Amino acid sequence: MKNNTLLKIGTSAAVLGLLTNQACKEKEDKVTPIDLIIGDWKIIDIDGKNAIEEADDHFYFLSMEFMTGGSVEWCYNYQYPLNPNDNNEECYQNVTWEWLSVEDSILMLISEGDTSTVTVDFPTSDLMSWEGIEGDRVLHDNSYKLERID
Known part of the structure; x- marks a missing residue:
């Protein structure tokens, strides 16, 4: 159970990190x-x-x-x-x-x-x-x- 909870937290953190990185990249690429x-x-x-x-x-x-x-x-x-x-x-x-x-x-x-x-x-x-x-x-x-x- 403890490993399962750690796996969920780790997966959530990885997904959040990827989404944040993609949002920052899109913001940097936007031309004004x-x-x-x-x-x-x-x-x-x-x-x-x-x-x-x-x-x-x-x-x-x-x-x-x-x-x-x-x-x-x-x-x-x-x-x-x-x-x-x-x-x-x-x-x-x-x-x-x-x-x-x-x-x-x-x-x-x-x-x-x-x-x-x-x-x-x-x-x-x-x-x-x-x-x-x-x-x-x-x-x-x-x-x-x-x-x-x-």
């Missing part, structure tokens, strides 16, 4: 919007329209790098397929970002006193989209789709 937003993104769609502008000899696109600490670098990237040595980019660092609500994926972008508040969605870890909630002083458009480029 904070983790996903950091990196380089290319804007591929603005208000349902292709955001990559093409000209006769080149094309350009906007990219954003979200950095830890709340900075954003905006860049205009010019690509010349026939003359790759002419490729260049113009970058600006006058934008910051902060999460207003990580749970609701609400992000605020701030530039020179102007703000835009957006809801952010990550259909995959390589795609991000957002819809404007209020303010349009930073973004000037309501809907963006971005693709990870790093």
Whole structure:
């Protein structure tokens, strides 16, 4: 009887340990919007329209790098397929970002006193989209789709 009781206690402790270990592992593996937003993104769609502008000899696109600490670098990237040595980019660092609500994926972008508040969605870890909630002083458009480029 004593051995049977010890066996039950030992089995219960082992099961509890496995469940706790699995719960901790799932918690560690969970990726948050904070983790996903950091990196380089290319804007591929603005208000349902292709955001990559093409000209006769080149094309350009906007990219954003979200950095830890709340900075954003905006860049205009010019690509010349026939003359790759002419490729260049113009970058600006006058934008910051902060999460207003990580749970609701609400992000605020701030530039020179102007703000835009957006809801952010990550259909995959390589795609991000957002819809404007209020303010349009930073973004000037309501809907963006971005693709990870790093």
